[in-house]
Every structure is written in structure tokens, then in C-alpha cells.
Amino acid sequence: MLSERTAFLVFSAIALIGAANVVTRKNPVHAALWLVGSFLGVAGLFLTLGAGLLGAIQVMVYAGAIMVLFLFVILLLNLDVTEGDGLSFARGASFLAAIATLALVALPFAQSRELRAAATPDHAAPDASAGNVADLLFTRYALPFEVVSLLLLIAMVGAIHLARRPRRDESV
Amino acid sequence: MTMLATLLTATPLVATSLAATPLGGALLAATPPSDATAPLWLTLIKVFTVFGITMTLVPMLVLAERRVSAWMQYRVGPNRVGPGGSLQPLADLVKMLFKEELRPDGVPPFIFTAAPAIAAICALSMMAVVPFGGTLEVGGRSIPMVVADTDIGVLVVLALSSIGVYGITLGGWASNSKYSLLGGLRSSAQMISYELSLGISLLGVLVVSGNFESGSFRLSDVIEYQATTGIWNALRLPLGFVLFTIAAFAETNRLPFDLPEAEPELVGGYHTEYSSMRFGLFFLGEYAAMVAGSSVIVCLFLGGWHCPWLTTEVTVGWTGALLQMSVFLAKVLAFLFFFIHVRWTLPRLRYDQLMTLGWKWMLPLSLLNLLWAGAHAALGWF
Numbered sequence: 428m429l430s431e432r433t434a435f436l437v438f439s440a441i442a443l444i445g446a447a448n449v450v451t452r453k454n455p456v457h458a459a460l461w462l463v464g465s466f467l468g469v470a471g472l473f474l475t476l477g478a479g480l481l482g483a484i485q486v487m488v489y490a491g492a493i494m495v496l497f498l499f500v501i502l503l504l505n506l507d508v509t510e511g512d513g514l515s516f517a518r519g520a521s522f523l524a525a526i527a528t529l530a531l532v533a534l535p536f537a538q539s540r541e542l543r544a545a546a547t548p549d550h551a552a553p554d555a556s557a558g559n560v561a562d563l564l565f566t567r568y569a570l571p572f573e574v575v576s577l578l579l580l581i582a583m584v585g586a587i588h589l590a591r592r593p594r595r596d597e598s599v
Numbered sequence: 600m601t602m603l604a605t606l607l608t609a610t611p612l613v614a615t616s617l618a619a620t621p622l623g624g625a626l627l628a629a630t631p632p633s634d635a636t637a638p639l640w641l642t643l644i645k646v647f648t649v650f651g652i653t654m655t656l657v658p659m660l661v662l663a664e665r666r667v668s669a670w671m672q673y674r675v676g677p678n679r680v681g682p683g684g685s686l687q688p689l690a691d692l693v694k695m696l697f698k699e700e701l702r703p704d705g706v707p708p709f710i711f712t713a714a715p716a717i718a719a720i721c722a723l724s725m726m727a728v729v730p731f732g733g734t735l736e737v738g739g740r741s742i743p744m745v746v747a748d749t750d751i752g753v754l755v756v757l758a759l760s761s762i763g764v765y766g767i768t769l770g771g772w773a774s775n776s777k778y779s780l781l782g783g784l785r786s787s788a789q790m791i792s793y794e795l796s797l798g799i800s801l802l803g804v805l806v807v808s809g810n811f812e813s814g815s816f817r818l819s820d821v822i823e824y825q826a827t828t829g830i831w832n833a834l835r836l837p838l839g840f841v842l843f844t845i846a847a848f849a850e851t852n853r854l855p856f857d858l859p860e861a862e863p864e865l866v867g868g869y870h871t872e873y874s875s876m877r878f879g880l881f882f883l884g885e886y887a888a889m890v891a892g893s894s895v896i897v898c899l900f901l902g903g904w905h906c907p908w909l910t911t912e913v914t915v916g917w918t919g920a921l922l923q924m925s926v927f928l929a930k931v932l933a934f935l936f937f938f939i940h941v942r943w944t945l946p947r948l949r950y951d952q953l954m955t956l957g958w959k960w961m962l963p964l965s966l967l968n969l970l971w972a973g974a975h976a977a978l979g980w981f
Contacts, residue, residue, distance in 0.1 A: 456772060460710075463765070480816075483754035491761025492794060495768065499787040502772055502780065557816070 434475045442468030450521075455501045459494060466490040480557055645746045649726050652928075657886040658688030660935060667936070668943045692879070700875040703775050711773040715877045718766025718884035721759045725891035728752040730819040732904050732923035733826075737916060744920065745819060753805070753816045756895055757798060760850050764790040766884060767852070771869035782860055782868030785950070789849055789856065792957035797846035799965040803839040803972035804832055804899050818895070822903030829907065833900040835975060839968040840900045842961060847892040849957070852885060854942040856953065893934040894927075901930055 445465025452458040466489045473482035564572050662677070662684065669676025678684040702711065732744035749755065764787060771783020808824040810816060825831050833840040849856040860868030870881045897903060904923035948956065974980075 460769075479749060479751040480754070483751045483758050486758035487754065487761055487798075491758060491764070492791060495761070495764055495787045496791055498765075498768060499784060499791070502768070502784055502787075 431475055435472065438468045438471035438475060440468075441465070442472065456498070459498050459501055462497075463490050463494050466494065480560060641742065642746065645744070646727075649729075649731065649746055650723070652731075653723060653726050653887055653890055656890050656935075657883055658692070660886050660889065660939075661688050661691065661882075663936070664939050664942070667939045671940075671943045695876050695879040698875040700877065701872070703872050706773050706775045706872075710769050712877070714766050714770035714773055715873065715880035715884065716766075717769070718763055719880045719887065721763035721766065722884045722887035722891055725756050725759045725888070726894065728755045728818060729891065729894045729898060730817075730822060730903060731894075731927050732920050733819075733822075735917075735920045743819060744924070748817070748819070751816050752818045753801060753821075753895075753899075756891070757794075757801070760797075760888070761790065761794060763884070763888065766881070767869045770873065770881065774869070774872035776872050778865045778867070778871045779869050782865050782871070786852065786869060789852075789953065789957075792954060793846045793849035793856075793961065796842055796957065796961035796965045797850060799962070800836075800839040800842040800846065800968055801899070803836050803965075803968045804843075806969070806972040806976050807832060807835050809976070818898045818903070822898055822905060825902045826905035831900060831902040831905075835980075836900070836968060836972055838964060838971065840896075842965050842968060843900065844896060845961065847896060848938075848941065849953075851888045851892050851938075853889065853938060855945040855948050857947060889935060889938055890931070893931045893938065897927065897930045897934055901934070903927060903930075 442465050445461045445463075445468055448461035449458050449465065452461060466485060470482040470485040470490070473479075473485055665687070666676045666684065668674075676684065677687040680686040680690045702708070727746040728749065730743065730745035730748075735742040735744055745752075747755070767786040768783040771779040771781070771786070774780070804810075804821060805816065808821045810820055821832070848854075852860065857868075860870065865871070870878055873881060904927040906926045
């Protein structure tokens with residue numbers, strides 16, 4: 428039987444290698460597939476933490492539904508391999524953003540002993556079953572939950588606005 | 600030489616799908632049930648049983664499809680190889696193994712090879728969470744008759760079916776052919792449209808069977824509920840049963856939803872460029888998905904191994920287990936016959952009809968079904 432530590436290392440490696448390849452592949456289809464791999468790695472991490480529900484939902488929603496949609500759009504638009512040059516500004520900016528995000532995530536972990544302890548399987552949520560998740564989602568975390576759905580709604584309205592065809596009597 | 604190469608590609612793929620099931624089972628056992636985790640040899644026996652039965656059902660199904668279609672169209676069908684044509688699938692397999700393996704120019708080799716394997720592995724692994732019987736009490740041990748007795752059983756089925764789409768989509772994309780690409784595109788659009796209805800009509804079953812109160816998504820719990828109350832969920836949720844069945848047809852790419860491989864317009868759709876055993880794996884995946892889909896429908900709506908005249912007092916020990924397995928198998932076979940019957944009865948939908956049906960009819964109706972299920976559970980009907 429796999430030990431928890433080995434499983435953790437294997438799945439983290441899958442998630443990280445996948446993520447690194449998403450941003451370095453030039454072919455968009457390959458990048459999308461690496462992202463699927465990364466999601467599967469994260470789902471494996473959830474499973475090793477004993478959160479089977481989250482793991483299954485990760486596969487169903489992210490790897491199974493959202494990425495199929497991504498892939499559909501990539502194939503439909505028939506995107507070609509992107510050229511490496513001409514994006515130097517964007518590349519520098521994204522590098523800075525990556526470092527900032529990393530710092531943002533790493534700092535609390537470096538400062539707080541409690542957070543570091545919480546990341547081990549022994550301290551995982553005692554019962555990550557559907558009932559418990561639902562209870563937390565609709566009581567303690569009701570407000571953040573609603574705010575996140577609102578955020579998604581705003582993003583959706585924005586995307587529809589950007590993508591819609593301009594009306595005939597209206598200039599772009 | 601070619602045959603050797605074919606065997607070399609085919610053998611590890613089949614072996615992987617075999618290995619994927621116990622590995623998946625071992626991983627899923629991270630959330631073990633109340634009793635102690637089953638020993639490895641027991642899991643292996645169960646894996647070989649389920650894998651063996653599924654792999655036996657697939658060629659039987661291929662033959663049945665050809666004979667039933669012939670029968671429905673007033674033809675004879677394949678009847679030359681073996682008594683009554685019973686060895687025809689074997690002949691087909693030999694033909695597939697010996698055929699030349701073609702690969703078009705300019706295809707990405709890894710994805711082109713991996714696509715049929717993904718389709719086949721996902722379909723075969725689904726059987727890991729399907730309970731083919733109740734609990735077998737033998738030798739002081741209570742053995743749940745399912746490969747991976749995990750809390751998230753139904754979700755695993757949904758997750759695997761949504762991953763299985765990649766096999767078809769990528770096969771279409773990697774073939775470097777416009778017909779295949781169109782087939783792959785259609786399949787991904789179709790899956791997204793019907794997965795929602797599939798998931799929501801499934802929620803209705805879980806609400807009615809009280810799964811949310813116990814927080815388990817085990818298929819065996821759904822069957823247990825139907826067995827103790829003696830009423831199958833198809834009677835409680837007739838609308839959900841119909842919706843789930845239609846969505847399952849769409850998810851397995853069966854007619855009237857086989858637009859990804861629509862022969863008249865797309866040659867062969869996503870598998871146009873595939874030949875020999877790689878095509879065989881797509882074929883295997885489709886039929887294994889049919890077996891898995893029927894099994895899940897039987898578990899969710901038709902009582903699984905439960906039979907009105909076989910009460911739990913009768914079904915004890917080995918004979919009981921065998922009886923339950925036979926009941927389950929009989930139901931699955933009956934449903935598979937229905938799958939075949941529908942294929943040779945209904946014409947294919949047009950693409951816009953497919954989307955209209957999925958989004959404008961199935962989705963609202965599945966929400967209605969969820970509402971019905973909620974009322975059912977809250978008011979405590981039968």
C-alpha cells in the first residue's frame with residue numbers, strides 16, 4: 428500500500444510539473460492538457476487528505492467540465508502555436524505577478540506555526556463528507572460563498588458583454 | 600512486425616486499465632468504510648471477477664448488436680463463424696490484431712496513441728464502484744461485493760465519465776483530419792450539455808434515498824434503501840429515470856446521440872483515422888461504457904441486486920451471493936438489450952435538435968425532478 432508521504436510527493440509532483448508546463452508549452456492544446464494533469468494531481472492531494480468529496484468534485488468540475496469547455500473553444504478557434512517574441516512585457520509582468528503570488532502564499536506559512544501544522548494529513552478536517560461541507564457552506568461560510576457566486580456572476584456578465592456583437596445602430 | 604507492435608501497444612494498455620482499477624480502489628480506500636480495509640488478495644479477486652465479466656460482456660454485446668439489428672431489419676446477420684455466429688467477435692478480434700496499424704502524417708504520436716486508451720480505461724474503471732451484490736457473510740468476514748467500497752461511489756462514476764470525453768475529443772484532434780476534428784468537437788459540446796442533466800437527475804436519487812443525511816454517495820446505500828423499502832427508485836422518480844437514461848445514452852455516444860461519429864456526414868467521426876487495435880480500444884471503450892452505464896442505471900433506479908421475491912432471509916451465504924449477482928446481471932443484460940433496441944429504432948438527432956433537447960428541455964426538467972424529489976423526501980411519501 429502507498430504510504431501517505433509517497434502519495435503526497437507523487438501527487439504534488441504531478442500538480443507542479445503540470446502547472447509549470449501549462450505556462451511554458453507553446454501549443455495551446457498541450458498547455459490545456461497539462462492543466463488537466465495538474466488538476467488531477469490536486470485531486471489526488473485531496474484524496475490523500477481524506478477529502479474524497481473534494482477530490483471527486485475537483486475532477487468532475489475542473490478536469491471534466493471546465494477544461495473540456497476550454498479545449499472545445501481552443502479547438503473551435505483553431506488556435507495556432509503562439510510565437511515566443513513580442514510578448515516580452517507581458518512575460519516580465521507575469522513573472523513579477525508569479526513572485527508576488529508566491530510571496531503572498533508563502534509568508535503566512537513562514538510566520539505561523541499553526542498553519543504549517545494544519546497542512547499535514549493528521550490535522551485534516553475530521554469528516555469532509557457532503558453533509559459537513561454543506562453545513563459549513565450554508566452556515567459559517569455563507570457570506571463568502573455568496574460573495575464568490577456574485578463574483579462569478581460579474582465575470583460572466585463581463586464576458587458576455589465583451590463577446591457580444593455590437594448592435595447595428597451602435598458603434599463599437 | 601506490425602502485429603508485434605500492435606500487441607505491444609495493446610497489451611500494456613489493457614494491463615494498465617486492469618492495474619488502474621485496483622490502484623484506484625487502493626487510493627479510494629483512503630476513506631475506508633466502518634470495518635477494516637479489505638486485504639489485497641480479496642480486492643484482486645474482486646477486480647478479476649468484475650474485469651472478467653465486463654470483458655466477456657463486451658464481445659457478447661457486439662455480437663448481440665449485430666444479430667439483433669439483423670433480426671430487427673429482417674436480415675440474418677453474422678451466422679457463419681461458430682454455432683449461430685457465436686465466435687464472430689473472436690474472429691473480429693483476430694482481424695483487428697492482424698490489421699495494419701496506420702498513422703496519418705503530422706499527428707502528435709503520444710496523444711494519438713493515448714486517446715483510445717483513455718476512452719477504454721475510463722469506461723472500464725467505472726465498474727470498480729458498481730456493487731454487483733449485497734454483503735457476503737462468509738468465514739467470519741463480511742465482504743461488500745464491490746471492488747472499491749468508497750464514500751464517493753457515484754461521484755467517481757461521474758468523474759470518470761467526464762474524463763472519458765478526453766479520449767474522444769483528443770482522438771479527434773490528434774488525427775489531423777477535419778472529419779475527426781468535427782467529431783471530437785461535437786463530442787465535447789455534447790458532453791457538456793448532457794452532463795448537467797445527468798448530474799442533476801442523479802441528485803434527485805440521492806435526495807430521495809436519504810444519502811445526504813448519511814453523507815455517503817455509495818451506490819450500495821442507494822440499493823439498500825430500495826431493497827428495505829421494496830420500492831425501486833424508478834417508481835419514485837419516473838421523470839428522473841427517463842432523464843438519466845436519455846443523458847446516459849448521450850454520454851455513451853449511442854444513437855440517437857451518436858453525432859460524434861455520424862457516418863453519413865463525418866465518415867467515421869473521431870475514429871476515422873484509427874485502424875487495427877487502436878480502433879479496437881475505442882470500440883471496447885464504447886461497449887464497456889454501455890455496460891457501466893446500464894449497471895449504474897440498474898443500481899440507481901431499478902433496485903440493483905434487489906428482487907421482490909428474494910428477501911434478505913433467502914439470500915445468505917454463497918448461494919445468496921450468486922442469486923444476487925444473477926439478478927443484477929439479468930437486469931443489466933435486459934437494459935443492454937434496451938440500449939441496442941433503441942439504436943436500431945430511432946433516427947439520429949440533428950445537431951440543433953440535440954442542443955435544444957439538452958438545454959431547453961432536459962435541464963429545466965431535471966430541475967423539476969429535483970424539486971419533486973425534495974417534496975418527496977420532505978413530505979415522506981412512499
